[in-house]
Amino acid sequence: MAIKNKKLNLKDKYQYLTRDMAWEPTYQKKKDIFPDEDFEGIKITDWSQWEDPFRLTMDAYWKYQAEKEKKLYAIFDAFAQNNGHQNISDARYVNALKLFLTGVSPLEHAAFQGYARVGRQFSGAGARVACQMQAIDELRHSQTQQHAMSHYNKHFNGLHDAAHMHDRVWFLSVPKSFFDDARSAGPFEFLTAISFSFEYVLTNLLFVPFMSGAAYNGDMATVTFGFSAQSDEARHMTLGLEVIKFILEQHEDNVPIVQRWIDKWFWRGFRLLSLVGMMMDYMLPNKVMSWAEAWEVYYEQNGGALFKDLERYGIRPPKYQDIANDAKHHVSHQAWSTFYQYSHATNFHTWMPEKEEMDWLSQKYPDTFDRYYRPRFEHWAKEHAEGRRFYNNTLPQLCQVCQIPTIFTEKDDPTMLSHRQIVHEGERFHFCSDGCCDIFKNEPEKYVQAWLPVHQIYQGNCEGSDVETVVSKYYHINIGEDNFEYIGSPDHKRWLSIKGKSSDAKDAKGESADQDAA
């Protein structure tokens, strides 16, 4: 294409700077250049059908992102200079940031690596460019999140070694294994897993609660990076939808393959979001909405409309969606119970909800909270008041696929754990659900290699056999500072002194301290 005008319109500019940067190879075979494009069985008949949702070129991209970045860091500076951490609702909130920094930010980095790798594998230039930009976005997200939270690291515990912890700490194997699974798949499965299932179907459930949670609790640094990332996320969501429609339109043989991936990655994503559920219902002192309400809006309604839309391609809603929809009444309570009893092995604090919070939970969960969870919580609160804060001193059974302890209950009987087990090549494997069990059965060769933290401790691969050694030496969690109960913790005391309240009134069992924090 010869350049006629000096001033290009946007469409031409896009064409020159993306599609025309590609070429047909002459002295190398296409197959050798893009070796991973077809082994998954996905058939692409015509890459030119790929519609670029944003027609963004690199020069425009740099300019736009640089402006956002400038504003973002100006706000971070103002936040630090004005001691913004003193204006949050309560220091319990910071524990949500600890979860975010260790559980989510490393996933942004994993997303960056994933897009950088799979983008290289597509012979279609449009898809390559889109992946490249998303890779840079995700790298930026991981960096800005770490910068936003570094201010809190000066004042609160548990934020000091996120990258190290991500590869080692038991509950962080849940988000880590999610992305490891996606990144070790082929390029089209990666896109279905991350672009479509995660970015398009589930990302609102992650970002909206976290960012509105930050706003409701006075954390302006986090709100700001949320806004800054949001325009990227909107682009990623559009890309996610384009990806799936493109693959489905290319060949009918792609439909059953994609359906299996949607089933798998919906289930894996839903399990991963248990962490977000407990953050919303338990970790935000000022609550935004309940997890059940969020699930209804962002999955049942939005997801419902989406899958209605995809029906014409022969795609049905994800398998076990009914189980997931019912679980919205339970997962946050079950996840918080788990972290409460294993609080000695985490980099954040836990606590029992105060009276008004229990009442809020009763109201938001009329069919489940009072019946199944309140008695347990009141028992624990009483034990704590009497100096016997409950910690579970054994290790939990983990699901071979999602790696979450097998804590979830049966849809038809919330007093029974949902547990599945199979024997594969003479060895027993255990799962939290039919969803995870199916994923294993489809690709057992992959999941027999799972690095399950509990089994690794028992095999002697975590620098010690007792929990204390593993937690301090292997996880880098500072015992007595980062972990255990919130009431009476160094964070709690620091917060009381910031607020000018006495902190010698008291520690571990103290009811007076409890009152002060309210």
Add this chain to the structure above:
Amino acid sequence: MSVNALYDYKFESRDKVENFHGMQVLYIYWPHHLMFCSPVAVMVSPDMTFGDFLEQVLKPAFASHPDSAKADFVKAEWKLNDEPFTPVMSATMKDSGIDHKSMLTVTTPGLDGISGSGS
């Protein structure tokens, strides 16, 4: 179905029994006592007797539950890997048919957790 890969994809199981230095993993589940968030994972020797396992491993694991003092685990209803099971206190784990990554379910009728909530 099986994994789709670029090459012959075959790896050892990371949790095969040989990796546990002569011990084996055992899971214990006490239904209707969900205060313990999941079945617990313990390590036992295949030569340990069931009686010793009951006294030294199971009872301490569940001791912090208020039902624990009332529970008669010997007369409880037992399942091994979802099949009915009758423990013999003097038999070893191995002779009881309890292999690596087995799961024991012990139900104590009449005890339904904190205030009957299944917790």
